[in-house]
Amino acid sequence: MCKETRAMRKLRFWRVKATLSGSFCALSVFLLSLIVFAGLLLWKSSRAQVAVADEGLDLMEKVIRDVDEISREIERFGLHSCSRTALTHLRKLTSINPVLSDIGLYFDDRLACTTIAGRFSKPRLDPPTDFLSYEYGSNVWTDRSIRSLGVQVGGIAARIDNRLFMMKPLFLGRRSSMSFDWQLIHFYPGSDQSFHADGMRGLADGVRPTPLRLTSKSLYIQRCDSWSHYCVAVDRDYQDILRSNGLISGLGGAAASLLGCLAFIVRRRSFMRQLGPVHRTRAALRAWTFECHYQPLIDLTDDGVVGCEALARLSDEHGMLSPGEFIPVIHELGWEDSFTRQMLEQAVADIRTMRLDRSPFKLAVNIFPANLNSQFVDFVVSCLDRLPEGVVLNLEITEDATISEAAYQEAIQRLSSHGVEISLDDFGTGYCTLGRLDTVGVDTLKVDRSLISTLTPDSCQQSLTAYVPKLAQQAGVAVVAEGIEGPDSLAAVKSLGMHYAQGFYFGRPMNVSGFQELLDRDVYR
Numbered sequence: 001m002c003k004e005t006r007a008m009r010k011l012r013f014w015r016v017k018a019t020l021s022g023s024f025c026a027l028s029v030f031l032l033s034l035i036v037f038a039g040l041l042l043w044k045s046s047r048a049q050v051a052v053a054d055e056g057l058d059l060m061e062k063v064i065r066d067v068d069e070i071s072r073e074i075e076r077f078g079l080h081s082c083s084r085t086a087l088t089h090l091r092k093l094t095s096i097n098p099v100l101s102d103i104g105l106y107f108d109d110r111l112a113c114t115t116i117a118g119r120f121s122k123p124r125l126d127p128p129t130d131f132l133s134y135e136y137g138s139n140v141w142t143d144r145s146i147r148s149l150g151v152q153v154g155g156i157a158a159r160i161d162n163r164l165f166m167m168k169p170l171f172l173g174r175r176s177s178m179s180f181d182w183q184l185i186h187f188y189p190g191s192d193q194s195f196h197a198d199g200m201r202g203l204a205d206g207v208r209p210t211p212l213r214l215t216s217k218s219l220y221i222q223r224c225d226s227w228s229h230y231c232v233a234v235d236r237d238y239q240d241i242l243r244s245n246g247l248i249s250g251l252g253g254a255a256a257s258l259l260g261c262l263a264f265i266v267r268r269r270s271f272m273r274q275l276g277p278v279h280r281t282r283a284a285l286r287a288w289t290f291e292c293h294y295q296p297l298i299d300l301t302d303d304g305v306v307g308c309e310a311l312a313r314l315s316d317e318h319g320m321l322s323p324g325e326f327i328p329v330i331h332e333l334g335w336e337d338s339f340t341r342q343m344l345e346q347a348v349a350d351i352r353t354m355r356l357d358r359s360p361f362k363l364a365v366n367i368f369p370a371n372l373n374s375q376f377v378d379f380v381v382s383c384l385d386r387l388p389e390g391v392v393l394n395l396e397i398t399e400d401a402t403i404s405e406a407a408y409q410e411a412i413q414r415l416s417s418h419g420v421e422i423s424l425d426d427f428g429t430g431y432c433t434l435g436r437l438d439t440v441g442v443d444t445l446k447v448d449r450s451l452i453s454t455l456t457p458d459s460c461q462q463s464l465t466a467y468v469p470k471l472a473q474q475a476g477v478a479v480v481a482e483g484i485e486g487p488d489s490l491a492a493v494k495s496l497g498m499h500y501a502q503g504f505y506f507g508r509p510m511n512v513s514g515f516q517e518l519l520d521r522d523v524y525r
């Protein structure tokens with residue numbers, strides 16, 4: 001019982017640590033969730049980008065094939081001027097082609113012919129430009145404005161040599177709203193000084209007739225930015241970049257998640273280790289899965305077993321939990337009343353199953369100082385009737401500064417008046433003082449094993465311990481020597497005139513059947 005105070009301090013330390021650990025754990029879980037979430041988002045958006053890029057590039061390949069096809073057609077028909085026949089043929093080509101909406105022919109770096117002139121809806125530009133004012137007419141190259149990269153795009157132009165192809169924004173509109181950055185490969189400064197074949201100035205004229213690379217690798221997009229034209233391109237390399245981005249962010253997310261998980265598991269383990277005793281003790285108390293083990297009490301006059309001390313044991317799915325761990329929890333969390341009542345009930349039930357051939361037979365049960373109240377005393381008294389004939393209940397108590405002297409004295413005297421013996425436990429540890437020997441009703445003094453275990457017939461300690469039986473004799477109480485682990489300490493306590501002994505030498509705490517076997521053999525007599 002005396003060790004509780006040290007253990008209680010330990011528990012307090014645990015609880016602070018557990019609280020910190022708990023916060024750390026919660027924070028880890030939160031961060032982990034964030035990391036996992038961010039990783040997933042990155043992974044998802046990268047995958048989506050790769051998918052969009054794939055789709056875009058597939059589409060562009062189709063566009064390029066169409067452009068090549070029409071280009072070959074134009075060559076085949078030998079369209080070298082903007083004759084009506086040429087224009088009709090070009091228009092036919094654009095009308096049957098789902099991709100191209102307009103074909104323009106350049107001759108000598110001048111746009112000579114165009115199939116249609118779509119209506120241009122003026123994009124909102126900042127600063128506003130008057131480029132599309134009435135003086136240029138309403139017919140321009142771009143037939144509709146579409147959004148791409150967050151800016152207004154006039155259209156998509158593909159050019160082979162001196163032929164400029166405008167692709168249908170309707171067809172590309174959805175794809176052209178891809179939100180990732182496009183790689184800027186070429187820049188073509190704009191000019192609005194060129195003219196359509198029919199004499200109108202056109203937007204597409206601004207594109208210098210530099211042959212653009214229109215290969216299966218690249219797509220050039222004409223962007224109208226302040227109505228200076230320049231081209232941007234996305235090519236296959238970009239897809240790889242996206243892919244690796246996706247992979248990197250995915251791997252990064254996975255690695256971060258893994259680290260987070262590991263950190264969480266490590267913290268959770270220590271968290272559970274620290275909080276474990278509390279959860280396990282609470283569960284065992286609720287379901288009453290504690291077991292009573294019994295350690296023999298030996299009468300030193302004849303070495304016979306004259307009693308036992310009931311000691312609580314807890315074993316659950318996680319293994320054993322020692323009293324050094326659960327007793328402080330019970331004390332700290334104020335569960336003493338429920339625990340001790342159930343221990344007492346259990347001990348009484350167990351002793352009723354035992355065959356005892358010694359009378360009186362002492363049944364010692366440890367109680368907490370907090371148990372010393374009148375309701376508890378009433379409960380103890382109510383248990384006495386169920387004790388077998390000849391069994392004497394012995395309650396082992398330790399000192400506690402928090403219980404008032406009056407309450408202490410009153411409880412002990414009441415218990416004593418009902419024939420309950422009282423033992424002062426852990427004498428010699430500093431927690432039990434000689435002052436308590438004066439308390440009316442105290443029957444036994446249990447000398448702590450720290451005074452006994454190193455005792456030999458001629459040790460220095462013996463001179464100190466030798467006083468204990470003398471003091472006890474004066475106070476009229478019996479002395480129990482705890483912690484007898486070998487014949488030397490047994491001989492020493494005998495020579496000092498102690499009355500009873502307990503210790504591993506006679507037997508460790510054991511379950512009911514083990515204790516019954518020991519009683520049946522009564523080996524020490």
Ligand SMILES: Nc1nc2c(ncn2[C@@H]2O[C@H](COP(=O)(O)O[C@H]3[C@@H](O)[C@H](n4cnc5c(=O)[nH]c(N)nc54)O[C@@H]3COP(=O)(O)O)[C@@H](O)[C@H]2O)c(=O)[nH]1
Nearest residue numbers: 001002311312323324327343366367368483484485503504
């Ligand atoms: N209020 C309650 N306290 C209880 C109850 N059950 C146990 N306890 C207290 O927990 C402390 C640790 O108990 P435990 O691990 O059971 O240890 C007991 C013995 O096993 C141990 N002992 C006995 N002989 C020897 C020995 O020769 N050597 C050695 N190293 N240890 C030995 O001593 C403990 C019994 O001590 P005590 O109670 O002072 O007689 C302990 O403080 C228990 O009191 C409970 O149900 N209620």
